[in-house]
Structure formats: structure tokens, C-alpha cells
Amino acid sequence: MRKNFMKKVVAGMLTAVMAFSLTACGGGDASTNDTAKEEGSSDVITVGFSQVGAESDWRTANSESMKSTFTKDNGYELIFDDAQQKQENQISAIRNFIQQDVDYIVLAPVTETGWDAVLGEAKQAGIPVIIVDRMVDVKDDSLYTAWVGSNFELEGKKAAAYLDAYMKAKNMKDMKLVNIQGTIGASAQIGRTKGLDDAVAANGWNLLEQQTGEFTQAKGQEVMESMLKQYDNINVVYCENDNEAFGAIDAIKAAGYEVGADKDMMVFSFDSTKEGLKKVQSGEITLNTECNPLHGPRVEAIIKQLENKETPEKKAYVDEEMFAHDDTVKSVTVDGKEYPVTVVTDEVMGARKY
Numbered sequence: 001m002r003k004n005f006m007k008k009v010v011a012g013m014l015t016a017v018m019a020f021s022l023t024a025c026g027g028g029d030a031s032t033n034d035t036a037k038e039e040g041s042s043d044v045i046t047v048g049f050s051q052v053g054a055e056s057d058w059r060t061a062n063s064e065s066m067k068s069t070f071t072k073d074n075g076y077e078l079i080f081d082d083a084q085q086k087q088e089n090q091i092s093a094i095r096n097f098i099q100q101d102v103d104y105i106v107l108a109p110v111t112e113t114g115w116d117a118v119l120g121e122a123k124q125a126g127i128p129v130i131i132v133d134r135m136v137d138v139k140d141d142s143l144y145t146a147w148v149g150s151n152f153e154l155e156g157k158k159a160a161a162y163l164d165a166y167m168k169a170k171n172m173k174d175m176k177l178v179n180i181q182g183t184i185g186a187s188a189q190i191g192r193t194k195g196l197d198d199a200v201a202a203n204g205w206n207l208l209e210q211q212t213g214e215f216t217q218a219k220g221q222e223v224m225e226s227m228l229k230q231y232d233n234i235n236v237v238y239c240e241n242d243n244e245a246f247g248a249i250d251a252i253k254a255a256g257y258e259v260g261a262d263k264d265m266m267v268f269s270f271d272s273t274k275e276g277l278k279k280v281q282s283g284e285i286t287l288n289t290e291c292n293p294l295h296g297p298r299v300e301a302i303i304k305q306l307e308n309k310e311t312p313e314k315k316a317y318v319d320e321e322m323f324a325h326d327d328t329v330k331s332v333t334v335d336g337k338e339y340p341v342t343v344v345t346d347e348v349m350g351a352r353k354y
């Protein structure tokens with residue numbers, strides 16, 4: 001139940017009681033009660049959203065989805081805070097939201113750990129917290145009301161299964177693999193790295209190095225440049241998001257190599273933003289495993305449930321696809337489930353809005 005709304009309901013009830021006693025005394029005006037009711041029902045819902053930053057195209061699409069959902073016209077006041085990838089900024093944003101007595105706090109956490117204290121403060125203040133995108137790792141699950149986002153480990157497993165199937169289909173024996181990781185400690189990094197690590201262990205792949213590219217294009221490029229200086233004959237580059245892949249591709253080309261599955265180096269990516277899919281269509285990215293950023297309506301659905309005193313699902317995963325340059329591998333099987341691979345055509349490109 002919305003706190004400001006509750007406050008108004010209580011105020012309305014008091015007014016009604018007073019009006020009733022005045023009427024009983026013969027001099028009352030019962031319309032006071034209606035005014036209070038009207039005020040209550042036209043109340044805007046205030047949402048404080050602590051966003052990680054603006055590090056990637058995915059993030060831009062995610063912010064846009066939140067902003068276009070929580071509008072004045074839809075009955076919301078959105079307080080948007082960009083933490084510039086720093087947890088301390090997110091913690092102070094949450095403290096500000098508590099001070100402003102918002103109705104809901106929405107948190108897209110930069111990393112999983114370190115939230116117990118501040119989420120405890122929100123709980124103490126009686127403000128529901130909805131976690132979106134990456135997860136939090138807290139001792140007490142009651143510190144947040146609900147979470148919605150992606151199954152990052154499944155994304156990693158699907159990508160690794162594709163790489164395995166691709167290698168076998170093309171009879172490639174010699175793998176020299178590098179991994180440009182996301183922000184260390186972020187669920188998206190933990191899951192995508194784990195999917196790869198497990199496959200490396202199971203298949204005995206030659207993983208030369210893992211280094212963070214912090215989910216940005218600039219860092220992706222820098223890390224790739226240094227790996228190219230250090231190792232000869234890298235042939236698979238597993239990037240953990242599109243922007244890192246863009247940076248890595250620039251670095252590979254600048255070093256004089258050709259990018260593509262049948263060229264010098266194969267690039268893997270996650271997100272499948274419009275720019276990311278363009279590079280799949282051109283062949284510079286071999287496989288792009290989708291991660292859906294359009295969480296605004298999903299968070300709103302949770303808030304509506306809470307407003308209606310319903311209990312939202314504690315954790316909800318989003319369904320996601322895989323996009324490839326060609327149909328060498330038509331599907332992969334992970335944990336007994338088959339996932340189709342879609343070849344990027346003009347039609348696929350046309351349907352992608354972000």
C-alpha cells in the first residue's frame with residue numbers, strides 16, 4: 001500500500017469521523033469526506049530509481065524504458081538517479097529517496113554485494129524495494145519485495161554451448177580464447193563468466209586470459225589492444241556485452257586482423273541491441289545472446305500488484321533469444337532444454353527498436 005495514499009486515507013477517515021460528529025450535532029457538512037477521497041485517488045505514485053549509470057547501449061535502452069513508463073501522464077513522479085557505476089552513489093541515492101519518503105524504491109544494482117545496510121534502512125522506513133536487472137546478494141530476502149531481470153548464467157551457458165557446437169560443426173580443433181568480462185561482481189558478469197568457465201573446464205578449452213572491460217566500449221578496446229600485444233593467434237573473443245564487443249572489434253581491425261567466424265577472430269557478444277545485431281548481420285559478431293532491457297513495464301506491473309495488495313513473484317526471469325550470422329548451428333541444448341538460434345535478417349533488424 002502506497003504510504004502517501006495511506007496517510008491520506010487515514011486523514012480522510014478522521015475527517016469523516018469529525019464530519020459525522022458535527023452532523024450528529026446538527027451542523028455538519030459531509031462533503032468534506034468526498035474531497036479527501038478525491039485527493040486520495042488522484043495521488044501520484046513517487047518512484048525513486050537508482051540506475052547504475054550510462055555505460056552501454058543496453059543501459060540507455062533500459063533507462064529509456066523506465067522513463068517512458070513512469071511518466072506524469074501514467075500517474076507517476078520518477079526521481080531518476082544515475083550513479084555513474086559507483087555503489088556509493090547508489091547508496092546515497094537510496095538514502096535520499098528514503099528521506100524524500102518516496103512510495104517505491106527501484107534499484108538496478110551495480111554489483112551483488114554490499115546492500116544489506118541500506119536496504120535495511122528502506123525496510124525500516126516501510127518503503128518497498130524492487131530490484132531490476134542485476135541481482136542483490138543479501139542475507140535476508142525480505143530486504144527487497146521483488147526482482148525482475150535476466151538469467152545471466154543461462155545466457156553464458158547458451159553462448160558456450162553455441163561455441164562448442166560451432167567448433168564441432170567446422171571441425172576447429174585449436175582454440176585460443178580470451179574473455180573480456182563485465183563489471184566484476186555484477187550478476188551479468190558473474191553469470192556470463194560462469195557459463196564460459198564451466199565449458200572451459202568441461203571441454204578443456206585453452207582460455208588465455210580474462211580481464212574486465214567494465215561493460216564499456218573504451219575499456220573493451222583497451223583490453224583487446226593489450227591482449228593482442230600479449231598473445232599470438234587468438235581466435236575466439238568472448239565479450240560480455242555489445243559495447244565491449246564494439247571496442248574489441250575496433251582494436252582487432254586496427255591491429256590488422258579480420259573479424260568473423262571464417263576470418264582471423266570470432267567475436268561473441270551479449271545484449272543484442274540494434275547496433276549489436278547490425279554487427280551480427282555483417283558477420284563481425286558471430287553470436288549475440290540476447291539480454292532484454294525493456295524492464296519499465298515489468299516494474300510497473302509489480303507496482304500495480306503491490307497497489308492492489310497482491311503479492312508479486314519474488315523473482316521473475318525474462319525469456320531471451322540467440323542471434324547468429326548464419327545457420328551453422330540451428331539450436332543449442334542447455335540443461336535438457338533446446339534453444340533455437342535466429343539468423344539476423346533485414347526483418348529481424350527492422351523489428352529491433354533499441
Ligand code: GYE
Nearest residue numbers: 055056058188215241291
Ligand atoms: O548486459 C550491459 C550493461 O546488467 C544486463 O549491463 C546488464 C548489463 C548489460 O552495461 O550492457
